[in-house]
Amino acid sequence: MSETSEIVRDMSARLFADLATPARLYKAEAGVWDQPAWDRVQMMGLPLALVPEEAGGVGLEAADAAGLVASAATTALPVPLAETMLANRLLADAGLPLAEGPATLAPARPGDRFTLERRGAGWHLHGGAERVPWASIAGDIVIVAEAEGQVLAARVARSDVTPLPGRNLALEPRDRLEVDLELPGDAVAPLPAGITICHPLALGAAFRTAALAGAAARVLDMTVAYANERSQFGRPIGKFQAVQQSLALMAGQVAATKGAADLAAGYLDAYSQPGGADPLPVAIGKARAGEAAGMIAAIAHQVHGAIGFTHEHALHFLTKRLWSWRDEFGNDAHWQRLIGRRMAAAGPKGLWPLLTTL
Amino acid sequence: MSHFAFPPPIHPPGADDLRAEVRQFLAEELASRPASQRIKSWSGYDADFSRKLGQRGWIGMTWPKEYGGRERSALERYIVLEELLAAGAPVAAHWIADRQSGPLLLKEGTEEQKRHLLPRIAAGECFFCIGMSEPDSGSDLAAVRTRAVRTQDGWRVNGTKLWTTYAHKSHYMILYCRTSGVDDRHGGTSQFLVDLTLPGITIRPIADLSGERHFNEVVFEDAPLPASALLGTEGNGWNQVMGELAYERSGPERFLSTFVLLVELIRALGTDPSDQALAVLGRLCSHLAVLRRLSRSVAGLLQEGANPALQAALVKDLGAVVEQEIPELARQLVATEPMLGSDDIFQAVQGYAILNAPAFSLRGGTREILRGIIARGLGLR
Numbered sequence: 001m002s003e004t005s006e007i008v009r010d011m012s013a014r015l016f017a018d019l020a021t022p023a024r025l026y027k028a029e030a031g032v033w034d035q036p037a038w039d040r041v042q043m044m045g046l047p048l049a050l051v052p053e054e055a056g057g058v059g060l061e062a063a064d065a066a067g068l069v070a071s072a073a074t075t076a077l078p079v080p081l082a083e084t085m086l087a088n089r090l091l092a093d094a095g096l097p098l099a100e101g102p103a104t105l106a107p108a109r110p111g112d113r114f115t116l117e118r119r120g121a122g123w124h125l126h127g128g129a130e131r132v133p134w135a136s137i138a139g140d141i142v143i144v145a146e147a148e149g150q151v152l153a154a155r156v157a158r159s160d161v162t163p164l165p166g167r168n169l170a171l172e173p174r175d176r177l178e179v180d181l182e183l184p185g186d187a188v189a190p191l192p193a194g195i196t197i198c199h200p201l202a203l204g205a206a207f208r209t210a211a212l213a214g215a216a217a218r219v220l221d222m223t224v225a226y227a228n229e230r231s232q233f234g235r236p237i238g239k240f241q242a243v244q245q246s247l248a249l250m251a252g253q254v255a256a257t258k259g260a261a262d263l264a265a266g267y268l269d270a271y272s273q274p275g276g277a278d279p280l281p282v283a284i285g286k287a288r289a290g291e292a293a294g295m296i297a298a299i300a301h302q303v304h305g306a307i308g309f310t311h312e313h314a315l316h317f318l319t320k321r322l323w324s325w326r327d328e329f330g331n332d333a334h335w336q337r338l339i340g341r342r343m344a345a346a347g348p349k350g351l352w353p354l355l356t357t358l
Numbered sequence: 359m360s361h362f363a364f365p366p367p368i369h370p371p372g373a374d375d376l377r378a379e380v381r382q383f384l385a386e387e388l389a390s391r392p393a394s395q396r397i398k399s400w401s402g403y404d405a406d407f408s409r410k411l412g413q414r415g416w417i418g419m420t421w422p423k424e425y426g427g428r429e430r431s432a433l434e435r436y437i438v439l440e441e442l443l444a445a446g447a448p449v450a451a452h453w454i455a456d457r458q459s460g461p462l463l464l465k466e467g468t469e470e471q472k473r474h475l476l477p478r479i480a481a482g483e484c485f486f487c488i489g490m491s492e493p494d495s496g497s498d499l500a501a502v503r504t505r506a507v508r509t510q511d512g513w514r515v516n517g518t519k520l521w522t523t524y525a526h527k528s529h530y531m532i533l534y535c536r537t538s539g540v541d542d543r544h545g546g547t548s549q550f551l552v553d554l555t556l557p558g559i560t561i562r563p564i565a566d567l568s569g570e571r572h573f574n575e576v577v578f579e580d581a582p583l584p585a586s587a588l589l590g591t592e593g594n595g596w597n598q599v600m601g602e603l604a605y606e607r608s609g610p611e612r613f614l615s616t617f618v619l620l621v622e623l624i625r626a627l628g629t630d631p632s633d634q635a636l637a638v639l640g641r642l643c644s645h646l647a648v649l650r651r652l653s654r655s656v657a658g659l660l661q662e663g664a665n666p667a668l669q670a671a672l673v674k675d676l677g678a679v680v681e682q683e684i685p686e687l688a689r690q691l692v693a694t695e696p697m698l699g700s701d702d703i704f705q706a707v708q709g710y711a712i713l714n715a716p717a718f719s720l721r722g723g724t725r726e727i728l729r730g731i732i733a734r735g736l737g738l739r
């Protein structure tokens with residue numbers, strides 16, 4: 001990690017912790033968009049973290065950018081940092097102007113598709129997507145679609161598409177898009193060669209894996225601290241072996257989310273290299289972290305007892321995100337089947353060579 | 359995140375060439391070894407094969423050249439290990455010596471001990487076993503009762519070691535035993551380098567539940583050890599043993615024990631498995647790939663001289679779960695009745711995996727003990 005990355009990491013960790021106060025998290029749950037929090041995040045340049053320096057960005061390495069996403073997730077900060085970082089990276093890759101405010105990317109689910117067709121000097125964009133994160137807040141939405149044998153990015157102003165609001169379990173916006181729109185020629189541009197139509201899904205899944213790892217690590221810290229604080233039968237509950245074994249199990253799952261996030265982040269560095277747009281590392285990371293998330297949330301609640309089941313205790317801000325994020329940008333089963341197909345195609349002889357490419 | 363770090367593993371220069379070289383070697387050497395043998399993984403014993411690895415320079419790879427090593431990095435060694443395991447190579451003969459006895463000698467041994475033994479280990483000609491467990495001392499290792507008492511020209515040992523893997527086919531045992539009173543549970547212990555041909559040592563193989571004889575009871579009756587047999591410092595046995603365990607717990611053998619079954623499962627499912635089977639395969643692969651990443655990360659930490667005991671315990675605990683899940687999931691996908699030694703390869707491999715799976719969360723520290731170590735690492739004890 002470079003010195004700049006370390007400074008960015010430490011400063012943003014402090015910023016996230018400052019911003020994500022319980023009062024603000026409750027307000028966000030009530031549906032109030034936290035513009036002041038976003039302004040602070042933007043002032044630090046974080047939405048441009050993944051954009052190369054030559055394109056006007058910060059040019060962090062993928063692992064460091066994923067580290068920022070994880071760091072924000074430890075605080076449950078209710079802003080579309082991951083989505084805006086990715087949207088800007090897509091725009092930079094396509095040579096389109098960067099977003100000025102919060103932004104997002106679509107599609108965000110395996111089955112959703114858009115079509116692009118040339119119309120005169122411009123384009124016709126058509127299609128729909130469910131559960132696009134933060135679409136109703138975003139200023140710009142980057143929509144990825146195939147046309148003329150290429151994968152293209154379209155820069156769409158939210159005001160032109162009117163998303164239909166929805167929410168996830170953590171009450172973050174997850175909105176429906178219905179698009180039937182004429183776009184000027186300079187709002188659409190091809191993404192680098194080698195990128196496939198599942199690119200936005202892979203990008204989103206890579207950063208959701210990072211976010212799961214961040215939230216998971218924080219939940220472990222909170223749960224260990226609680227186990228040392230809370231006393232029953234005259235001693236801290238963390239002294240009981242049954243509780244210790246549960247927490248050790250949880251620690252193993254948290255370690256797995258960390259390994260998963262590191263693997264998945266590799267895709268963000270590799271996809272622009274020849275042959276690098278293979279989503280396998282993301283598939284592995286997202287599937288593994290998604291599976292871990294449920295176990296981590298369950299043990300955290302078990303150890304916290306009734307107090308952790310209240311709206312007043314802060315644990316749910318994180319566990320609701322674990323339960324939501326694991327199903328976003330492709331659930332475990334989606335990615336597991338993709339991995340499984342690759343294993344079957346590799347066959348008995350090719351399985352080990354496939355594993356060692358990772 | 360505050361409790362444990364898993365830094366990204368380094369891709370050592372020349373890694374791809376090394377991997378290709380090992381693969382080529384194994385493809386030739388193991389061509390006629392069926393999956394029903396390869397599933398034995400690191401329990402498969404073949405002294406000739408170990409000697410060939412020694413000739414290639416793939417034992418004691420990281421050790422100094424003056425002791426027969428090759429001064430390669432821990433991550434290069436990792437590549438050799440994982441290729442051997444994935445291919446189901448019979449590595450048991452030299453495994454313990456390469457993994458922990460050699461490194462222990464290097465760290466604690468006298469110059470004479472090192473010169474005498476390390477080059478022979480690296481040549482694949484000298485095999486070791488671990489003398490820790492006893493009838494009344496399993497998880498509670500500090501309760502060992504075997505005792506070495508000073509004599510005029512050395513030590514005299516009495517007691518019984520149990521479950522000593524391949525003691526009957528090893529040249530030396532690293533013996534962990536008491537050297538002073540029991541009141542000092544940890545301080546009163548030491549380690550010895552025991553030549554198993556000495557008088558007063560009786561080795562009796564014990565059949566495991568499948569009838570195979572790999573582990574042993576080793577009885578010491580007034581066994582005389584020369585003074586030069588003391589390994590490290592008298593009274594420092596506990597600390598030395600704890601140092602050994604990080605090597606013992608984090609390697610690729612902690613999640614690849616049933617990899618050969620996964621390969622056979624893929625063969626059995628063919629090129630177009632059901633969606634359910636695809637998801638199961640994908641899930642297992644996601645576990646193995648993440649474990650491999652974490653385990654390589656620990657190899658990097660060991661190379662830097664860190665003490666990743668907590669991370670090693672996490673890897674071993676997660677690894678055993680997956681190794682044990684593979685046969686359980688295989689039986690959901692392929693309708694077969696497992697049978698050891700069957701002509702049907704899948705039946706035979708599945709049979710071996712099922713019969714050996716219980717050991718994965720016992721040997722090298724039980725699941726419960728590992729989770730206790732993890733809990734301590736989390737600050738709960």
Ligand SMILES: Cc1cc2nc3c(=O)[nH]c(=O)nc-3n(C[C@H](O)[C@H](O)[C@H](O)COP(=O)(O)OP(=O)(O)OC[C@H]3O[C@@H](n4cnc5c(N)ncnc54)[C@H](O)[C@@H]3O)c2cc1C
Pocket residue numbers: 487488489490491492495496497498520521522523524573717720721722723724725726727730
């Ligand atoms: C295939 C195989 C090979 C082996 N090879 C060797 C070898 O080469 N050298 C060697 O020295 N040893 C070897 N062992 C022994 C191994 O290290 C021990 O089996 C292990 O340490 C457990 O000891 P035990 O079997 O006496 O079980 P015990 O310690 O009696 O444990 C029985 C059960 O009680 C649980 N338990 C015990 N203490 C606690 C506690 N404090 N809290 C919670 N639960 C607890 C255990 O987890 C386990 O589930 C081998 C074992 C096997 C199965």
